[in-house]
């Protein structure tokens with residue numbers, strides 16, 4: 001009698017491996033972040049994110065059509081306004097750049113599910129996610145502007161609001177604002193667990209949103225903390241979040257798993273810009289097999305407990321699957 005288990009029996013060929021596979025990545029799991037820039041004729045590759053472009057509205061319809069054809073269900077818009085000010089006015093202007101992008105998307109590809117990132121950092125001249133008082137972001141004053149932003153995005157036709165600002169009480173405030181404006185049917189994807197991460201570096205190039213003084217550590221979370229992630233998530237669930245985000249993704253798979261186990265809402269993992277940049281840099285050097293690495297990485301996020309992944313790799317993945 002054998003004294004050990006022959007695990008390899010279930011790995012003998014591709015068919016049985018497929019049959020016992022526990023996690024299967026699908027195009028339906030993907031959300032593609034898009035940077036829309038105010039202006040004309042802009043199709044500017046982000047230097048630290050090869051394959052990712054800032055697009056002006058005149059290039060957007062074509063891009064959205066391709067995304068739809070690839071079967072990617074959803075996009076999330078980030079805006080790059082022509083003008084910034086200290087209160088981020090362009091974030092909540094009726095025809096701000098994201099509001100226009102949302103309208104265009106719903107006109108040209110109505111089935112594409114449009115998410116709007118709700119934050120001020122791309123719109124403030126100081127680069128912080130809210131308004132400044134005494135050299136720090138004022139929580140409750142910022143909430144008012146974030147509510148205005150979310151409502152203007154919903155008015156433009158956004159299917160889902162995704163607040164990423166990390167102010168306390170943002171889910172409750174935005175929920176109330178949306179409900180009062182008649183958008184009680186619009187869900188909130190809360191960036192509930194968002195760490196103060198160096199992996200956002202390339203995004204800040206892409207969105208021109210690096211803080212001009214200080215850092216985001218008074219509102220984004222300390223990467224050393226896990227229990228705090230559960231407190232953040234619990235608050236947002238209590239305030240009415242419909243989905244929870246964990247961000248970044250790769251260094252935080254333990255957090256994805258813990259949030260998955262503690263709550264029954266859908267979980268979204270944000271495979272952020274710096275994670276993308278590392279893979280791209282290695283792939284461009286011929287040091288890794290990009291396709292295998294990306295599929296392994298996203299499958300890992302799903303195995304850790306994510307239902308959906310926001311990823312700049314979405315178009316490539318849709319082609320590979």
Ligand code: PBG
Nearest residue numbers: 119121164199200203272273274
């Ligand atoms: C806005 C926001 C950021 C990202 C998404 N929303 C930047 C930040 O918090 O500095 C980062 C996404 C990425 O790195 O891909 N607050």
